[in-house]
Amino acid sequence: MKKALITGITGQCKLAALADDTVTAGPCKGVHLLSSRDKASQLLGYYEQELHSCIETVIAWQPDVSVNVGCGEGYYAVGLAGRIPAAQSFAYDPDPFSQVACKLARDVNRVGVEVMLGVCTTLELRLRTQNAERPFILMDCEGCERELLLDTQYSYPNARIIVECHDFIDRQITSALIDKFSASHQILVIKQGGRNPFGHPLTAGWAENDLWLLVSERRPERMHWLYMEPISR
Numbered sequence: 001m002k003k004a005l006i007t008g009i010t011g012q013c014k015l016a017a018l019a020d021d022t023v024t025a026g027p028c029k030g031v032h033l034l035s036s037r038d039k040a041s042q043l044l045g046y047y048e049q050e051l052h053s054c055i056e057t058v059i060a061w062q063p064d065v066s067v068n069v070g071c072g073e074g075y076y077a078v079g080l081a082g083r084i085p086a087a088q089s090f091a092y093d094p095d096p097f098s099q100v101a102c103k104l105a106r107d108v109n110r111v112g113v114e115v116m117l118g119v120c121t122t123l124e125l126r127l128r129t130q131n132a133e134r135p136f137i138l139m140d141c142e143g144c145e146r147e148l149l150l151d152t153q154y155s156y157p158n159a160r161i162i163v164e165c166h167d168f169i170d171r172q173i174t175s176a177l178i179d180k181f182s183a184s185h186q187i188l189v190i191k192q193g194g195r196n197p198f199g200h201p202l203t204a205g206w207a208e209n210d211l212w213l214l215v216s217e218r219r220p221e222r223m224h225w226l227y228m229e230p231i232s233r
Helices: 002-019 039-044 049-061 075-083 096-109 122-129 145-150 173-181 208-215
Strands: 065-069 088-092 114-116 135-139 160-165 185-191 224-230
Touching: 002 039, 002 208, 039 208, 049 075, 049 160, 049 185, 049 224, 065 075, 065 122, 075 088, 075 096, 075 135, 096 114, 122 135, 122 145, 135 145, 145 160, 145 173, 160 173, 173 185, 173 224
Parallel strands: 065 088, 065 135, 088 114, 135 160
Antiparallel strands: 160 224, 185 224
């Protein structure tokens, strides 16, 4: 295990040098990453690639407000701010390191993102989105999606939402979200799939084990997301 960890860190450093710390593909292509626990996968453009088509659909929709709950080091927050510069963008993460890293990434990439301190509350999320014409919420908050999306009667009727479902924390979360939001949103369930680490030119000639470590997102089980669009009335 220790050898694999060391090999993985070495591979990430090697890839970061080859890519000049810049995302090479995907919806966040061109973002300069300073730090990230999933940096190799993000630099290759493989990170959460199951979401790419939905994210491109959202970008084409041109949200006027974008809220990233659980922003980490800023991959999506910064990437989306660059793709939809006219949107008012907010990023939330309770982790102090992530807040600092996201602010640095924002400044290096020269995009407009308000990195908020502390957790995003239900009231704050509603206030950020309810008066917008085309709000977008991207949520990855380790089980707190229950509190933010279910512990309130408000259904964010004008918002497009991508939420990662942490069923390994709460086995009822996905079914509860679908039950609530099916009345107001069309819902697509997106399941985690495989990665092909052999197709990127930067990794030509790499050892096979090193390639698999590069694209591992170290998830505790096979994950899935919900993509929700408001139903036209």
